[in-house]
Amino acid sequence: MNDAPPDHIAEALLAWFDVHGRHDLPWQHPRSAYRVWVAEIMLQQTQVATVVDYFNAFMSRFQNIHALAAADSDAVMAHWAGLGYYARARNLHAAAKAVVADHDGRMPDTVEALMTLPGIGRSTAGAIVAQAFERWAPILDGNAKRVIARLAAIQATPGTAAYEKSLWRLAEQYTPHERITDYTQAIMDLGATLCTRRNPRCDSCPLASACLARRQGLQARIPAPRKRKARPQRETVVIVVSDDRGRVLLEKRPPAGIWGGLWSLPEKPAGQSVEAFCREYLGIAVAPGARLASVAHAFTHFELLIHPQQVQLIDTVRIMESSLQWYARDDWPGLPAPIRRVLDTHQQVLAL
DNA sequence: AATACGGGGTC
DNA sequence: GACCCAGTATT
DSSP states (O other): OOSSOHHHHHHHHHHHHHHHSOOOOGGGSSOOHHHHHHHHHHTTTSOHHHHHHHHHHHHHHSOSHHHHHHSOHHHHHHHHTTTOOTHHHHHHHHHHHHHHHHSTTOOOOSHHHHHTSTTOOHHHHHHHHHHHHOOOOOOOOHHHHHHHHHHTTOOSOTTSHHHHHHHHHHHHHHOOSSSHHHHHHHHHHHHHHTSOSSSOOGGGOTTGGGOHHHHTTOTTTSSOOOOOOOOOEEEEEEEEOBOTTSOEEEEEOOSSSTTTTOEESOEEOTTSOHHHHIIIIIOEEEEEEEEOOOEEEEOSSOEEEEEEEEEEEEEEOSOOOTTEEEEOGGGOOOOOHHHHHHHHHTHHHHTO
């Protein structure tokens, strides 16, 4: 345990924040529960620089929670395309509907109530309570975890229950009752700009004198890196077919799993022939076409080699499922990044 | 308690 | 190319 009083930590951090903190993030002006909430969801496992443009576009299209709740699922997913972790978008949309239906469109203002909404866990709930409602609540995002682990020289293995429990306990102790909104922003800013994963800039840190990791020379080794497993390799074949109007056939993927809820090129199951898949699932008769250049895509937990198989459309043999649709290039829905690359690369050949 | 879930930034 | 990021839900 750190021997510096929690009050002193918060004071030093807030004084630093006033000068060096981030005060111009889009969700800070104006600051509303809806905007803070959307930002927090986008920021889960995603860096600020990546989020800013998505946030601004999302806010322009869905200006308030009622607009989001009433929006079409495809429109929401299209605004998330490229951000990743698409369950976040589905949960956000579902939560907006729940807040409109059950809370008259007003975001709940307690950690417990917020955590009943899909996609909101303890840390995100705390961030919303502190930043939108200016009420006391600890947060424990990646930045706060790193700052606190170093401050208290916590050497337990990240990811274990003991590690999480001790960090939450410390987060509660450090969180002040004054200036809760600024404190929450301040600890994230410190972690993002000074107390970084590698090469922490302790010389400029307002908490350096209180930091146990620094005193012990352990700041570069806390938190310990996670051990990683080798990523398995997978392969898949996707079907590229266009009609006589230059439209390409896309498939809305099921809600669960990779790219859940996103439109993509139809993915052929292993063990089924291209012709059979096109006839039985896509409802089209085709002739084999060119095998286009394969595209490699790295996920967190495996690597996927995508083989785009072009086919020539002969005839539409039955009405297609609603999860299948012809799309002109001008109004493509949101597509996974590697799939968009495939279509962009071959648009000339495909005459899209 | 461990794993699934994306894409991009960084060094 | 490895590692990480304003984590949560599921098993």
